[in-house]
Amino acid sequence: MLMYRLQPLSFVRHYSAVTASRVPLAYSLHKPRGHHHAKCPPIVFMHGLFGCRKNNRSMSKVLASDLGASVYAVDLRNHGDSPHHPKHDYTELALDVEKFIHDHGLRNVILIGHSMGAKTALTLALRSPSLISSVIAIDNGPIRLPLTDDFPRYIKGMRHVQSQPAPVTSLAQADSLLSQYESDPSIRLFLLTNLAKVPGHNHLHFRVPLDTLSSSLDALGDFPYTNPQETRFEKPVLIIRATKSHYLPDESKPLMHDFFPSLTMVDFDCGHWVITEKPHEFRHVAVEFLRRAISSS
Numbered sequence: 001m002l003m004y005r006l007q008p009l010s011f012v013r014h015y016s017a018v019t020a021s022r023v024p025l026a027y028s029l030h031k032p033r034g035h036h037h038a039k040c041p042p043i044v045f046m047h048g049l050f051g052c053r054k055n056n057r058s059m060s061k062v063l064a065s066d067l068g069a070s071v072y073a074v075d076l077r078n079h080g081d082s083p084h085h086p087k088h089d090y091t092e093l094a095l096d097v098e099k100f101i102h103d104h105g106l107r108n109v110i111l112i113g114h115s116m117g118a119k120t121a122l123t124l125a126l127r128s129p130s131l132i133s134s135v136i137a138i139d140n141g142p143i144r145l146p147l148t149d150d151f152p153r154y155i156k157g158m159r160h161v162q163s164q165p166a167p168v169t170s171l172a173q174a175d176s177l178l179s180q181y182e183s184d185p186s187i188r189l190f191l192l193t194n195l196a197k198v199p200g201h202n203h204l205h206f207r208v209p210l211d212t213l214s215s216s217l218d219a220l221g222d223f224p225y226t227n228p229q230e231t232r233f234e235k236p237v238l239i240i241r242a243t244k245s246h247y248l249p250d251e252s253k254p255l256m257h258d259f260f261p262s263l264t265m266v267d268f269d270c271g272h273w274v275i276t277e278k279p280h281e282f283r284h285v286a287v288e289f290l291r292r293a294i295s296s297s
Helices: 053-067 090-103 116-127 150-162 171-178 185-192 210-215 250-259 279-296
Strands: 027-030 043-046 071-074 109-114 132-138 195-197 204-206 237-242 263-268
Touching: 027 053, 043 053, 043 090, 043 116, 053 071, 053 279, 071 090, 090 116, 109 116, 109 279, 116 132, 116 237, 132 279, 150 171, 150 185, 150 204, 150 210, 171 185, 237 279, 250 263, 263 279
Parallel strands: 043 071, 043 109, 109 132, 132 237, 237 263
Antiparallel strands: 027 071, 195 204
16 A cells, blocks of 8 residues: 655656756754753755655654754655756756855755765765765765666556546546556655646656656766875775675775765665665764764864
């Protein structure tokens, strides 16, 4: 059974092009409860492709509590409740987050990102190191590696749902259509969180711009920096690698250490969806890493 709430779709926000190059990011702020002796810098938490800030809600609350941190879980451009824009690459994504940091008056920010969010975090750390105190990158790194064939297939399936002669009106109907392209019900559930009700109608529509994201898949396998002799981030970085995923092959380790000399790498025995598959292990490793990073700063 599909158990999530549909949100109304805003055509003003989502279906008109954003003329400015920067996109104002929707976010949720998770504040710590109680009293904390050590003040942790603010955390900006970024999701992966086809995700949104709600994917990281539970872990954001946990990290806010464990670390005494304010955690800003953001929707990156073309995702969630953030506006759409025809350009979608890591430089643009990082610049959006940089503006978010400036607009909210944040300092010494900790960046946490999964997949697309991981590369966005690493891009921003290399671009603007004075803004960032440390980074946790989950199952992606500063390398050029094409996305798996899964992602074009996901888009094809979502387009199939959206292009029915009679508009789709139920999650069960959408799930049945999407199952022709993806057999794993948990992945289908994840993709279907992008469905929203069209205002004034009963039918459903994907709120992510499928054409934009489809044309951006090559860019999302790329990385904007190529020479670690010219650009490095010297502060603490944790890269968590999923050993059952393909995004961080062994041969990428030297390059990652060159870009990030203070790098810590940890392997998790799981697939690409690290926080979902290993939430307790991720929490422990992330909190211990950040406590060490804060104490040494």
